[in-house]
Amino acid sequence: SVRDALAAPRKVRVPDGVESEPLPSRSDLTGLSPGLAAGGEEEARKRLTAWLRDGITGYADQHDDLAGDDTSRLSPHLHFGALSPVELVHRARDKGGAGAEAFVRQVAWRDFHAQVLSARPQASTADYRTRHDHWRTGARADEEIAAWKDGRTGYPVVDAAMRQLRHEGWMHNRARLLTASFLTKTLYIDWRVGARHFLDLLVDGDVANNQLNWQWTAGTGTDTRPHRVLNPTAQARRFDPDGTYVRRWVPELEGLEGRLVHEPWRLTGRERAKYDAYPDPIVDLAEGLDRFKRARGRD
Ligand SMILES: Cc1cc2nc3c(=O)[nH]c(=O)nc-3n(C[C@H](O)[C@H](O)[C@H](O)COP(=O)(O)OP(=O)(O)OC[C@H]3O[C@@H](n4cnc5c(N)ncnc54)[C@H](O)[C@@H]3O)c2cc1C
Incomplete structure (x- = not known):
């Protein structure tokens, strides 16, 4: 009968030489954020x-x-x-x-x-509105992409968000906006690189919402202000005013009180040395902004 045909198999035979492991129980999967467990x-x-x-x-x-x-x-x-x-x-x-x-x-x-x-189905892979970008590639760009994915860009709010993504498979919308702006505009890396990483890790990862939000943020999509660049430090001060979010995800900076946690590069000498487990910024924000404006013919 159809019912038998659709029933789950009682036993699954794996090929010789493939070891099977016990399935994790629900309690093994805790540590996930509320709403995802x-x-x-x-x-x-x-x-x-x-x-x-x-x-x-x-x-x-x-x-x-x-x-x-x-x-x-x-x-x-x-x-x-x-x-x-x-x-x-x-x-x-x-x-x-x-x-x-x-x-x-x-x-x-x-x-x-x-x-x-x-x-426009092709918008999942191609620019919705091309800005004729020549995105950065090469060894330096690859290092920066790796730092972005790992949460070690030296910009605490960006790093907090990227670490949350890896840990929880989820990120707040504001965090998605600012990390995507950082990659595509401040570092001037192709939006497809970031979109791929998000799709790999997001538990809500979805082609329409992910790719088109990435395009929106990169300025190749439907944003009516396609050339705006979010400053991660200004965003951090505004949306994480006392630094609680950053301290939650970047334990190296836990000891820094208040807003200083958003700008560890302001520390000098022995004070900076206390936090040397945390990297220096991989890019100067003003230089990143200049490069982006020049690339888009906006200077
Ligand atoms: C770069 C980037 C990538 C994103 N990738 C995805 C993705 O892969 N899948 C996804 O569902 N959302 C994506 N979003 C949109 C948004 O960030 C998430 O939907 C939201 O953070 C989910 O959390 P929530 O359910 O608590 O949202 P709430 O703020 O509670 O919103 C309720 C619901 O509205 C919808 N929604 C809210 N904001 C958006 C938005 N900007 N675009 C589309 N739908 C929205 C979602 O279905 C969400 O669950 C992305 C945003 C950005 C900037």
């Missing part, structure tokens, strides 16, 4: 209910606070289809208020990117 429709609905009860009201004011981590973290559930976006929007609207309105506006980006990709 388990999947499935039941978990997704639980998270949505909790979000509507406790989180959504503050969304308009708090969603950009890196340390507060006050977004819904529903993206993996939406990505895997465990949650209907239509139901999500209806229930958010029923709740009402400024937080819910801001949340619904944000969810609309998901549909927007899906529509853009549907109209």
